[in-house]
Amino acid sequence: MNKTGEIGAVILRLVLGFTFFMHGYDKFQGGIDNTAGFFSSLGLPGFMAYIVGGIEVVGGIAVIIGLGTRIISAIFAVIMLGAILMVKIGNGFLGGYELDIVLMAVAIYLFFKGNTILSIDSKLPKRSFKTVEEKL
Structure with missing residues (x-):
């Protein structure tokens, strides 16, 4: 990814973390x-409520500093899906779940993107996971 794309990903990471x-x-x-x-x-x-609130506070800080971004982003996406289906879907898109969809999309993007520059994750050693076939 080019430098501009990396800066954009950092901005998305910071905004998502702060919002949560x-x-x-x-x-x-x-x-x-x-x-x-x-x-x-x-x-x-x-x-x-305690679990979701705790995940939002602690996870938000972790995403801001870029620690465990992939895992926490996946959890954020699940929380947003739950909020949409349990609370917001009846209100329609505008005035209902439009913010939730955007937050879920950003979380999914960061899940697939993984590490970004200016993150703790990018400084940690890379782990390689073997597939089941490779283990056999």
């Missing part, structure tokens, strides 16, 4: 018990 961090922070700042009650009203276990 702020959403998680807001869940705890606004009273996580309220969020747990909302989750319960959707038929989800209330404790999931």
Whole structure:
């Protein structure tokens, strides 16, 4: 990827991380018990609010610094899919799930992209995983 593409990927990583961090922070700042009650009203276990909020805060920071970007981005994409299907789909695209779709798309992009410049991930040694066939 050229330098311009790398800079774009870093911008996407920073924006995604900050956005999720702020959403998680807001869940705890606004009273996580309220969020747990909302989750319960959707038929989800209330404790999931703590898990999702924690993932958003800790995962947001990790994505900002570029640590575990692929894994956390995949988790963010799943969270967004859940938010769309459980909460937002009935509101339609505009005023409903348009932001969630964009965040999910950015998370999926970063999942496939992997390491970017200016990330901790890019400084770690590369691991190679053998396929099942190679192990046999």
